[in-house]
Amino acid sequence: MSRYILALDQGTTSSRAIVFDKSGRVVSKSQQEFPQIFPGPGHVEHDPEAIWSSQLQTAKQAIAKSCCKIADLAAIGVTNQRETTIIWEKSTGKAVANAIVWQSRVTASICDRLKKEGHEPLFRSKTGLLIDPYFSGTKIKHLLDTHDGLRARAARGEILFGTVDTFLIWRLSGGRCHVTDVSNASRTLLFNIHTLQWDDELLRLLDVPRAMLPEVRSSSEVYGHTEPALFGAAVPIAGDAGDQQAALFGQACFAPGSAKNTYGTGCFMLLNTGNKPVPSHKGLLTTVAWQIGSKTTYALEGSVFVAGAAVQWLRDGLQAIPNSAAVESLMNQVPDTDGVYMVPAFVGLGAPYWDPRARGAIVGLTRNTKMAHIARAAVDAMAFQTRDVLEVMQVEALLPLNTLKVDGGAAANATMLQFQADILAVPVRRPVVPETTALGAAYLAGLAVGYWDGLDDIVSNWALDREFMPSMADATRNRLYEGWKKAVSRSLDWEHDF
Numbered sequence: 001m002s003r004y005i006l007a008l009d010q011g012t013t014s015s016r017a018i019v020f021d022k023s024g025r026v027v028s029k030s031q032q033e034f035p036q037i038f039p040g041p042g043h044v045e046h047d048p049e050a051i052w053s054s055q056l057q058t059a060k061q062a063i064a065k066s067c068c069k070i071a072d073l074a075a076i077g078v079t080n081q082r083e084t085t086i087i088w089e090k091s092t093g094k095a096v097a098n099a100i101v102w103q104s105r106v107t108a109s110i111c112d113r114l115k116k117e118g119h120e121p122l123f124r125s126k127t128g129l130l131i132d133p134y135f136s137g138t139k140i141k142h143l144l145d146t147h148d149g150l151r152a153r154a155a156r157g158e159i160l161f162g163t164v165d166t167f168l169i170w171r172l173s174g175g176r177c178h179v180t181d182v183s184n185a186s187r188t189l190l191f192n193i194h195t196l197q198w199d200d201e202l203l204r205l206l207d208v209p210r211a212m213l214p215e216v217r218s219s220s221e222v223y224g225h226t227e228p229a230l231f232g233a234a235v236p237i238a239g240d241a242g243d244q245q246a247a248l249f250g251q252a253c254f255a256p257g258s259a260k261n262t263y264g265t266g267c268f269m270l271l272n273t274g275n276k277p278v279p280s281h282k283g284l285l286t287t288v289a290w291q292i293g294s295k296t297t298y299a300l301e302g303s304v305f306v307a308g309a310a311v312q313w314l315r316d317g318l319q320a321i322p323n324s325a326a327v328e329s330l331m332n333q334v335p336d337t338d339g340v341y342m343v344p345a346f347v348g349l350g351a352p353y354w355d356p357r358a359r360g361a362i363v364g365l366t367r368n369t370k371m372a373h374i375a376r377a378a379v380d381a382m383a384f385q386t387r388d389v390l391e392v393m394q395v396e397a398l399l400p401l402n403t404l405k406v407d408g409g410a411a412a413n414a415t416m417l418q419f420q421a422d423i424l425a426v427p428v429r430r431p432v433v434p435e436t437t438a439l440g441a442a443y444l445a446g447l448a449v450g451y452w453d454g455l456d457d458i459v460s461n462w463a464l465d466r467e468f469m470p471s472m473a474d475a476t477r478n479r480l481y482e483g484w485k486k487a488v489s490r491s492l493d494w495e496h497d498f
Contacts, residue, residue, distance in 0.1 A: 002074035004066065005446045006235070007438035008055055010080045010164050011243065012101065012265040013312065015054040017062035018438040019073075022451065024461035025433060027068070030061035037098060042105035042347050042356075042495075045098035048086050051164060052171055056230070063231065070233040076172070076226065077239030077445030079246040079437050080164035081265075082187045085139035087150070087212070088167070090160050093175055096147060099164070100139040103266075103305055103347045107138035108356045114138075119205060126192045126199055128277055128286025133348075133356055134303065136163060137189030141206045155209040163187070165240050166214045172237055174227035181219040181240040182296065186288035191216070193277055193288055196296065219245075219290040220444040239445030243437045244268040245289050247407055248299060250440030251431065252462045254455055257399040261420075262437065263410035266350070267307035267382050269389045270299045271397055282392045283352030292447065300397055302351040302389025306360075308410050310344040310378040320371050328413045331376035339364040341384075341487035342377040345494075352392045353488070357495040363487045382410060383420040384484040390424060403427045407436040414466075422472035423481060432463040 004027060009016040013036065018029040032054040037045040063070070083102035088095045100106060111131045114120065120131045129135055140161055144151040153159045162170060166180045185191040185198075190208060192199040198213055217223060219241045225234035241249065244262060248270045251260040256274035261267065270289065277286045277298045289299040311327050314320045321327055341363050343349075348356035362374060394400055404426055410416060411430055421428040433439055446452045 002451065003072045004068050005075055005077065005442040005451060006059065006063065006073050007077045007079065007442040007445070008059060008168065009243070009435070009438040009441065010051060010055050010078070010168060012081045012103070015051065015058050016438060017055070017058040018435055018442070019062050019066040019068065020439060020442045024439055024458070026435060028062050028065035029435070030058040030065065032058050044101040044104040044347065046084065046101055048088070048095040048099050048167060051099065052168070055168060060231070070231050070235065073235050074451040075236040075238040075445040075449045077441030077443070078165050078168055078237065079241055079243050079441035080168065080184070082163060082184060082242035082244065083134055083136050084164050085136045085143070085161065086164065086167045087140070087143050087159055087161050090158055093171065096150065096159065097143055100143070102134055104139070105133045105347055105356050107133040107142045110138045110141060111356070114205070123189055123202065126194070126202060127189055128186065128193050128279070129189055130285070130354055131189070132354055134350065135187060135189045137202070137206050137208065140208050144207065151207065151209065154212040157211040159212055160214070161212045162214055165242070169223060169237055169240065172226045172230065173224040177224035177237070178214045179217050179223050179240070180214045181217055182288045182291045183219055183242045183245040184240070185216045187242060193286065193298070218292060220292045220448040222448055236449055238448035239441050239443070241290055241441060241444055244270055244301065245287070245299070246440030246444070247437040248272065248440070249290055249443060250436035250438070251405045251407065252459045253405065254459070257397070259401055260405040260407065260436070261386055263307050263382055263406065263408035265307065265309045267304035267385055269302045269386060269393065271393055271399065273298050273300055273397060278397055280396050282396060283354055284389070284392055284396060285351070290444065300393055302393060304385040304389065305348065305350045306344040306346050307382045307385065308408070309346065310342065310381060311410070313346070314375055314378055320375065324409070325412070327375050327379060328415055330372050331379055332415060333372040334370065334376060337377045337380060338366070338368060338373050339483070340369055340373045340377045341484055342374065342381050343487050343491040344378065344381050345491045349488070349491070351389050353492065355492050357493055358491045359494040361487065361491040363490055379410070379413065379416045380419060382416060383423045384481065386420060387423050387481060401426055403429050405429050405431065407431065407434050417468045421468040421470045423477060425470045425477065427470065428468040430465045430468075432465045
């Protein structure tokens with residue numbers, strides 16, 4: 001009996017690999033950051049080779065640290081930054097351009113044109129998504145439009161598209177598997193979440209050849225095996241889900257009405273809505289959460305583009321802190337923001353505003369403002385943006401939220417989580433194992449190969465680390481949130497004025 005599962009968690013700013021045991025606890029892990037590329041304002045790219053090399057190295061390091069043999073690995077699960085778009089040559093496996101990252105606003109003009117032509121209701125009804133540069137479909141179109149002859153090659157099957165999961169599985173399998181799962185496919189603007197198929201009408205509107213698309217599979221099944229030379233033996237690749245859906249699964253949010261919030265580069269709240277997609281009319285996304293066997297689970301999602309990335313900006317841009325973890329000690333030098341608000345709309349605003357032309361703003365500055373106030377405002381913005389999403393989510397799902405499970409790097413910040421509970425007026429629960437994104441991928445892979453017997457095993461593994469109870473007065477909560485909304489109004493619809 002194999003003893004472990006390896007999860008590959010390919011994120012926006014780093015690649016991680018974690019070995020888990022049957023109790024869902026971390027045996028070993030490795031993490032490596034890789035460069036961010038900013039070709040212009042609001043444009044974000046990655047080098048696909050940096051993605052691959054960092055992910056492969058962390059996988060090998062995590063296996064070595066665990067002291068397990070390859071035969072001890074039951075399977076590999078993959079989870080990934082979603083919507084990030086890679087196009088590569090089938091014959092060589094080499095990318096034809098940098099990956100366009102989910103944060104990038106480079107396709108704003110394409111989206112504007114599609115909206116003006118009246119196509120948004122069609123995309124909305126079929127995909128559950130808005131027309132926005134966030135999603136993969138317009139990124140594919142942009143790459144095909146800007147590289148001579150690429151669309152014709154794609155139509156002949158010479159050029160392949162994939163989100164990061166697809167690219168990794170292709171490389172891991174030595175080019176034998178060109179697949180994705182339903183959760184990642186549902187983020188492309190090309191996938192019908194009702195039929196669970198690529199949609200010919202949407203492909204035609206974006207002029208994307210079907211031949212370049214991966215095969216869509218469930219989130220938990222054996223897709224293939226790793227190239228033996230990579231790890232010394234072939235290992236089943238058996239789980240695949242976008243990072244936010246994987247975190248929902250890893251948090252054991254299996255009942256309709258259960259929700260999680262992940263504080264990573266962005267901030268993403270997902271609410272399980274059961275076996276039927278719930279349409280949104282107020283800026284949320286309807287998405288596939290996962291598919292196991294023939295059973296598909298859906299979710300409502302609020303996508304915040306910049307959360308932890310604002311802390312990285314404090315570190316790298318302002319050089320105010322030596323590392324991201326240091327933000328908590330800096331912000332705790334002051335009791336509050338002293339009226340300062342930061343709206344981190346560095347690449348526009350996501351849910352519920354969906355304004356790609358919004359830009360970042362810091363308001364309420366006085367001569368008394370210190371860097372600690374700005375640091376606290378950057379962290380508070382995560383909590384405010386989460387409330388923006390929750391306000392809409394509870395109305396549309398008709399499901400009141402009783403508790404919020406949280407994870408992601410910033411969930412280690414106890415000050416932030418207490419403020420989150422206060423501003424939501426809802427208890428916030430942090431699990432013992434914070435790596436729920438990787439854990440979700442591990443669970444999906446393990447279920448596929450019989451390592452875990454079923455969902456009950458996963459529910460019993462979940463354990464509470466700490467619960468944060470709201471303690472803020474209603475008047476204070478409302479005053480702070482009104483100030484936030486006023487600050488947001490200053491950042492909206494900014495870029496095109498110049």
